Amino acid sequence: MPHWIETMNDPTLTPQWQKLINHSNTIPDLVTLFKNNDKRTEDFLIDFESVCFDYSKQLIDRATKKLLIEFAEQMGLKDAIDKLVSGYKVNTTENRPALHTALRLPKGASLVVDDIDITKQVHQSLDNMGVIVERLTSGLWRGYSGKAIKDIVNIGVGGSDLGPLMTCMALSEWTGEAQIIQKGLVYNSIEAHFVSNMDGTQLDKLLFTLNPETTVFIISSKSFTTSDTLSNAKTALAWLSNSHNDEKSIKRNHFIGISANTKKMDAWGIHKANQLTLWDWVGGRFSMWSSIGLSVALKLGMANFRELLAGAHLMDEHFIHTPFADNIPVMMGLLSVWNSSFLGINAQAVLPYDGRLKYFPNYLTQLEMESNGKSVNLSGQKVAFDTCPILWGEVGSNAQHAFYQLLHQGTQNVACDFIAFINRYDENRQDIDQQLLLQHKLSLANCLAQSRVLAFGNVALGSQEPCSTTSTTHKNYRGNQPSSTILIDKLSPKTLGMVLAMYEHKVYVMSVMWGINPFDQWGVEVGKVMASQLNDAIHQHTLDYDDSTNALLKRICNL
């Protein structure tokens, strides 16, 4: 066991743990908290660059904040952050670093780990990506028939899918217009598609719309053994071979591989020039910044991809160097720990009030729950408190007509993150944008309205009492649901990069406070092993399992 783990205390043994438990029993409701301090945003709001993090509607007071920061200090958070970014083996169960922050270091920065210049490796990889992006977007990359490529299909699952998919959808307005990049070559945006499902549903539907002559598949898999991904890749290969019966030519002109396992890529037949590599120290759900982000770079252009990295790096610097009280990711993480472990709020809703972030909650679901859905600490002991809350979400205005009923009048306590952008659409345009601008403002109004009603319930609507005892109980709004609002000037590659890095660091902060490893996913691995066994059972008609599984197998195998 590394020395630093031994020094990491069990959080429950710190003096602050008990103090926080005691303190949690004294926290009044949000109406009272705002009555007691009518300038809460002076204490509980952080501005950094164009990001404003307002956590004044969380169930905390000044004492809570002080105790949480002391708790972070006692848990060695500062040291843990330094270890993360300097290449220490923070992923203890797999004995490797988690260096996603290195993926966005600017050229010229220095990070040497085990005598290897990581920054140099990263920028070499980015340059390799850039070459592929330019060849595809300039029309130089040709399919087997010599036609230029119009569509790329990213085949990947989990971290190789959710991050790139979410980013491509969020930043689709940044797709570069066709422009001449050199005489005769025109920069054209390429349509990016994403396939992850093992059952082939997505691929089957998509292939009907694509032309094999002009489609390139990107097989994204860190291990290059993921069965979901490889089964989809095999179907794609069969589809292409149906049009051109020359597997060698197909693989050379229509497949790109992205993996840490070059041997497996070789074995599959990925042409050497079409291989992009990543490293063991890049975790799947933190990998969009690496060559896994190729689909993003193809959709947005390399310059915008670099802007995304620059935004993330800006947040990294903020995370590393800012005192805890003014540090957005640190405060986000501490608040989440406070809600889960001390207030018993085990649900977290993510509510972006912007349709472009449609896939953001899905992305966060993996980032947070796969990272911190753990019950064993770094010393291998079972933890005695609640860790990661159940996280879900939806675009706010849609969620209002889906699950807000539960938030306002249900029995569960749920913490919410509201996310909104102040500026959208061009105010100077005279066409439909004027109407869209009004829609945007209406959406912002809804965002503010919902966080107010969730926080203050009936009081937000003019009642003197938080919860009325009159006969109209079905119209009572209980309030007291804590939330944070992340308000950003406008969505851009840079600000999205900042937001994603912010959540990544929040997750790490939570893990440090709980003393768990956020970088492994053994719970995912177990399913893969069992699925392999049952796949054999389906093909071989063996019934060696529990009664329920055997009964289902019988029906599937028609036995």
Next chain:
Amino acid sequence: MKKTSTQTSSICIIGNNAKAAAGAMALTHFGLSVTFYALSKSANEHIKRYQFDKTLCNQWQKSLDEGSLSYQVLDNFLLTQPSFDIYWVFLDQLTDCLQEEVLKYIEPQTCDVCLSGIVQIGRIESISKRLNTENVFYIPFVFLNEASVFLATIKPRLLLIGEKAENTAMKNLVCKTFMDSTSNFHLHTLKTIEFTRSCMMNLMASKLSLINELARLADHCSVDMLEVETLLKQDDRLGVGFLKAGWGYGGSTLPKETKILKKHLLGLNLSANIVDEVEYINSDQKELIFRKLWQYFDSHVANKSVMIWGAGYKEGTGRTKGSAIHAVLPLLWGHNAITTIYDPLAKNELSEEYNSDRRLNFANSPYENLEHIDAIIIINWSEEYRPDISVINKSQTPIFDAKNLLSKEEIQQLEGHYTGIGRGIG
């Protein structure tokens, strides 16, 4: 036949393209004197741009020698504001700003004004309305064909003239000179002539693109489009031009016509699907020959030596605007092929265009170093003789014929690989 004229009106021509030069030279050819305003610094520098059109260049020199052509820099016109009886303004390749300055000067005058150029339908009529004179004429160059622009201009196959006021063209010296040189002339309103010009050019572009689309099918059906073309020409409902499959059309006329028609249609929220598709096919057609080469070499194009015959957008020209050469060269270079171009007419323009790129090599003969050439791409052929099949056979160099230059008989004599556009082979 050349005519002599006792000129009664002074003529000023303003224009910076080949059509303006050809129009001026046609008038001097018919014995008139003209003052020509363009953007080049001198008469010699200006005509250098058209050196591939020998008859035009000869007439230019002759007119200068005889004194029937006076060349002036356009800036002088704007500075000195000279007075003429007839102004013939070629709107193409003059910036909006220059057009405006020239028209502003002419606007209050009672002179005659002839206009030429490819502009959105209605623009000529709109200009005519702001001019004080009733004697406004539109002379679109709808009579050009594969031959020299000068030769086509002195004997127009079809002359369309738009008039602001009915029956005035005959009294205008420029219009009358051209009307006297052909029996096939037609007078109509300005807008009708504008519309007709757009229809003609876009029909040609559409017809050629449809032929090219069909040529792709011909490859799969083992049918030779050259033979199909011969048969199509027997049907007088179709006309005989623009039936030849190849790499499409280039130059400036048809691309500009389709472009402004599309803009016009879309601006009015009308469907532009056919024009859109015509533009797409024509653009895609220009790289089709590269794709055939790509398939032949199974995508291993790197380090292949490729000889390209011809670069001009049509036979006998050194102008390369819109030529397939600009689609093929960057692709070959992008895949690290080594290129050699044979086109004495287009050499200077290509050197200028590609800024003397080190990858730009020229050959002095179409057969130079053929034994070391992996493939020949034919974009155009401006020689008076046919390609020598026996020389090609010595090296058996594969031929990729984007112009469909070789006849069926010549292809049969070839010992190496041949592929054209819809030739049913290769």
